[in-house]
Amino acid sequence: MGMRALVAGSVVLLAGVVACSSAGAATASLSRANAGRTARAISSARPRKASAAPKASTASAGSATASTATVTEGLCTAPAKYSALATQLSADIKQGLSGRNGVHAVSVYDRVTGVSCLDNGSQHFDSASIVKAIIMAALLRWHQETGTPLSSWEKSEATQMITQSDNDAATDLWDELGMDNLQDFLNLAGMSETELGQDGQWGLTQVTAHDEMLLLKLLTAPNSVLDAASRAYQLSLMSQVTSWESWGVTAGTPSGVTWHVKNGWLPDATGWHINSIGTFSGDGKDYMIAVLSDNTDMNDDEQYGINTIEDVARLVQRDLNNAALTGSGSSAAAARLAAAPNATSARPSSWAVVPALPTPNPTQG
Helix, strand or coil: CCCCCCCCECCECCCCCCCCCCCCHHHCCCCECCCCCCCCCCCCCCCCCCCCCCCCCCCCCCCCCCCCCEEEECCEEEEHHHHHHHHHHHHHHHHHHCCCCCEEEEEEEECCCCEEEEECCCCCEECHHHHHHHHHHHHHHHHHHHCCCCCHHHHHHHHHHHHCCCHHHHHHHHHHHHHHHHHHHHHHHCCCCCECCCCCCHHHCEECHHHHHHHHHHHCCCCCCCCHHHHHHHHHHHCCCCHHHCCCCCCCCECCCEEEEEEEEEEECCEEEEEEEEEEEECCEEEEEEEEEECCCCCCCHHHHHHHHHHHHHHHHHHHCCHHHHCCCCCHHHHCECCCCCCCCCCCCHHHCCCCCCECCHHHC
């Protein structure tokens, strides 16, 4: 897939196949873009933050409290009884990334066994649309603090933002919250490595696999930041993502297990940035996967990054649903691994490419 021109001015490309609801549309600060227009390469690459030293995971919602000794096997840490699972996961994450161009980060956490894996966890990536999960959580936290319910307009915007990755809806809610409320949520969540995009450029928020896992843990267990109603509301929306945008870490999800996903993709002069985060529950399962990627070869298109993420996800899903490794459930679960969700669906819509930077005036070349 080649690069395509960004719409001039402050145009935000629409992230779904339906328009935002009429309620609140008058507040949208940016006009809708034509479906066929996508990103123009940014004239110069932005400097990439160097990866910080791996950070020890802080106490977070729902972390397993194993009374037995833990072991570290490669990329993964686990209670000693699950050392074989940790070893296999570490090997498979490395296998999934082997030979793939670009920069990648992976975080995996299984609440049932207490196994966690982290590769390149503090490397910063452009968020693209996965920041919409942060916007949604910050909105819910804000309403908890004010003691008010979401308005019908906010519910409509949130639904379009999460289920269809609508960019105009994301911009509306980003602007409504403001930087202070967004940062307050990050502080409460302990997401200290995350840096909000400036000047309204939410797609350039800098995220790490470490912090994305903190967010997923908050969404899936009792904690002091998001109450049960807020968690259920966001997870419900993330389980209803439209079929053509449910690719990524959902690849290999067994039948009987429900995914809750948010994906993002963004092209610029350095290549495609493809990210996917998700939680998985049901059939006795409770695990989370985050994979972030930067394509560094301009010949590698959007699908290349998606394939990289799905290669890793299938292997991780296979391991976490292998009764011989987890010691629970039935080995039939591993045999029920589904085909990649995008195997028969359309590729991600060009409408969902986020506005990376303001488009230069055409007269400036």
